[in-house]
Amino acid sequence: MLSQQLIRSGTSIGAIVREAEHAESIKDFVHKLSIGLKETNESKYWLDLLFATDFITKKMFESLNKDCEELLKLLIASVKTSKLKVK
Known part of the structure; x- marks a missing residue:
């Protein structure tokens, strides 16, 4: 189910960021956050599908999408x- 995919990818972002807090090196930190970026992008995909199939309302989509976009910006930065720092 689409909503379960969103829950899976969305909750993994937090776990990955938590794991990055105790990275063994800057390279490991970057690697973990890069995986978090992939999961955030995947979450955005599932969110788009949920909205396109009328599983969530426009208001809910806009709120969650805004959060997702903000998270992408934070992780990219x-x-x-x-x-x-690696260079």
Whole structure:
């Protein structure tokens, strides 16, 4: 079911970020956050499908999509900043 896919990918983001907090190195940190980016992007995909199939309302979609976009921006910024530290 689509909603279960969103729950799976959405909750894994938090677990991955938590895991990144105890990364063994900056490279490991970047790697973990990059996986978080992939999961966030996947969550956005499932969210789009849920809205397209009228499983969620426009109001719910807009709220969740806004959160997803903000999370993407935060993760992208963290990865970029951390990559600069690696060099």
